Amino acid sequence: MSAPTLLLLILGLALIGWLAARTRAAAFATRPGQRSPALPGHHATFVALCTLAPALLFVALWTTISPALVTDRVLASPAAAQLPPSGFERASILSEARSLSDHGLGAAFHPLAARLAPAYDEAQGHYDALAAGIALLLAFGSGAAAWLRVRPGLRARRHVERGVMALLLAASLIAILTTAGIFLSLVLESWRFFQLVPVGDFLTGTHWSPQVIDPADPGGTLGAVPLFWGTFFIGAVIATAVAVPLGLMSAIYLTQYAAPRTRRWVKPVIEVLAGVPTVVYGYFAALTVAPAVRQLGVAIGIESASSESALAAGLVMGMMIIPFVSSIADDSLAAVPAGMRDGSLAVGATLSETVTRVIVPAALPGVVGGILLAVSRAIGETMIVVMAASGIATLTLNPFAPATTVTKQIVDLLTGEAEFDSAKTLAAFALGLTLFLITLLLNIIALGVVKRYREAYE
Amino acid sequence: MTLPNRSKIEAKGVSVFYGDNQAIRDVSLNIDQDRVTAFIGPSGCGKSTFLRTLNRMNDTIAGARVEGEIRLDGDDIYASGMDVVELRARVGMVFQKPNPFPKSIYENVAYGARIHGLARSREALDAVVEQALTRAGLWNEVKDRLKDSGTALSGGQQQRLCIARAIAVDPEVILMDEPCSALDPIATARIEELIHELRGRYAIAIVTHNMQQAARVSQVTAFFHMGQLVEHGDTAQLFTSPREERTKDYITGRYG
Ligand SMILES: Nc1ncnc2c1ncn2[C@@H]1O[C@H](COP(=O)(O)OP(=O)(O)O)[C@@H](O)[C@H]1O
Ligand SMILES: [Mg+2]
DSSP states (O other): OOOOHHHHHHHHHHHHHHHHHHHHHHHHOOOOOOOSOOOOOHHHHHHHHHHHHHHHHOOOOHHHHEEEHHHHHHHHGGGGSSSSSSSSHHHHHHHHHHHHHTTTOOOOSSHHHHHHHHHHHHHHHHHHHHHHHHHHHHHHHHHHHHHHHOOOOOHHHHHHHHHHHHHHHHHHHHHHHHHHHHHHHHHHHHHHHHSSSOOHHHHOOOOBBBSOOOOGGGGGGBOOOOOOOOIIIIIIHHHHHHHHHHHHHHHIIIIIOOOHHHHHHHHHHHHTHHHHHOOHHHIIIIIIIIIEEEEEEHHTTTOOOOOOOOHHHHHHHHHHHHHHHHHHHHHHHHHHHHHHHHHHHHHTTOHHHHHIIIIIIHHHHHHHHHHHHHHHHHHHHHHHHHHOOSSSSSOOOOOTOOOOOHHHHHHHHHHHHOOTTHHHHHHHHHHHHHHHHHHHHHHHHHHHHHHHHHHHOO | OEEEEEEEEEEEEEEEEEEOOOOEEEEEEEESSSSOOEEEEEEETTTHHHHHHHGGGGGGTTTTEEEEEEEEETTTTTTTTOOOOHHHHHHHOOOOOOOSSSSBBBHHHHHHHHTTOOOOHHHHHHHHHHHHHHHOOHHHOOOOOOOOSSGGSSSHHHHHHHHHHHHHTOEEEEEEESSSSSOOHHHHHHHHHHHHBBBBBBBEEEEEEHHHHHHHHHHHEEETTTTEEEEOOOOOHHHHHHHHHHHHHHHTTSOO
16 A cells, blocks of 8 residues: 555544544534533544544654565565675665665666565565554544543543644654754764864864875875865855945944835845845856956956955855845844934934944844854855865965865765765765854854843843 | 023924824924923823924934924024034933933943043043033942943933933033933932922923922923913913913813
């Protein structure tokens, strides 16, 4: 039985339970004017939830363990005796056999895979039927038990309320658990990397060229300092130098100077910038800004100006994060009580004096929080640097020199051709983990600052 | 006690509009140099609006428009040659809700003096701050903690800090918009006392919704109703024998 059919059947049972419970509850519906602990609808929903929840939980659990069960059964079949004992080939034959069976393809690359495919068919069918049977039994059994409990005294309303809460909780847990899972896999892969390359070499080494890894000393060419420097230089120095003044000034204009009518349409327009796909910024950086920056460099006498300069990528990244800075700065400036502005104007300060001496200082924590969020956004940004930054890792202060970033290197490492467990590929996970930790820290600090500031003006 | 009633501010035929809405209709009223003028009236009648025309704080509200003539020592404050910065230094304002800046007590008071370049040296600035805080009756309470934040003071102290902030730029007039409405009775009494002390040195106009307060602190009272100045005159007389029916209804609590 296919998964959609099974789900439809379970839903069907739930519907039947809903109708049956409603009918049963309607029969003892209270006389008009008498309050009842639960309406027929609550009883019905209670039974439907009791029908759905155990079966769906079982199906969810089953999908995680069934592949292993299926494989075990296949390995026990006679055809599996001819499999090579272990290693890469065995795994690839098994996976080919599985996809042959899943997709029903005729031609096989490996003859053994073709012979194993029927075993897969058989094992899969066996467990599918078993699972469907158990799920339907569970649905029916717990639905029926719930239906039997439908009595005037049943606090169905409260049970439904708990069910709804559990559902909402599960939804938020899924988001959290997914993040935790991603983090865990990053940690595990990084762990493997750090068994090949000492942490110290990775974190303090200044030479990065993963193309030429010496097996005897892989750490020698896997020093990540130039990458983090490049990331910091492009994302935190150049981009911030662009985004902070522009974003802050536009926020000041919009909150303090602009007529309400102007503000009503300019603010959304700036916020729309945040929705521009970063790949579009990437084009713009690679095709327009980078050549212009190179020409500028040459024009002012820097012959070595690169067409993959830190400046080009940083400038465009700065454009990208302007909306983040301006939108949070806007909120913070607007949250400064109007009385403060009045107080300053009333002693004869001009609006610009008021802005620089009272309003911006009062909003500063919020503004700083916004900047930190924008920086964390910038250093995690990938598309722009993939398209416009260089692949060469250099430790330089020259904005016209090529520079690379952590994200760009991760992409290069993982799109190259290398075995999955080489130091080169694993380095991507170590880089990812470090970047993840840095942005996480930045976000925590930024959100803390913004939150404390909000409280200050409640 | 009789005082000479020299006019500091003369308003003639003043109307104020917020967009198409007229909030003040043809008000003519003088603020005397030596007598405290109280504005009373039901809320929404335009007391704050009128008060804010006197130092052009209405300029900061988009869509607000003032007609008529307001003269400070004979000079039209809405004339094109009038410098708003200079005007607001001469006509200070204290607001309904204490609004100290999130800076130190010292910096709050020094703020205006710095803006207007009133003190050349640190010592001169210290003197300005001390004098303003003393006149605002706050010096003894804060002299040992001038570096503490102004926002950490109690509500009544904050309001006196705001008065000190206004005094520090050496104004001629002080406008107060319900300065006690956010304060407890003791802090209120302290501010009322302060108004007595400041009278004579500064021309004072105070908006209040509290008639007892108007009776306690002012010598002249102006009663506003629906954007109009219904009547004004000697406080004692206005409260004991109002000329207008509407004034009588209001002060006897018939509406408000
Ligand atoms: N900023 C403003 N924009 C538009 N209308 C306003 C504004 N401030 C006050 N008003 C209107 O002007 C009238 C008088 O208000 P206000 O002067 O604040 O009265 P009061 O201080 O006597 O309570 C009210 O009808 C009020 O709604
Ligand atoms: Mg008011």
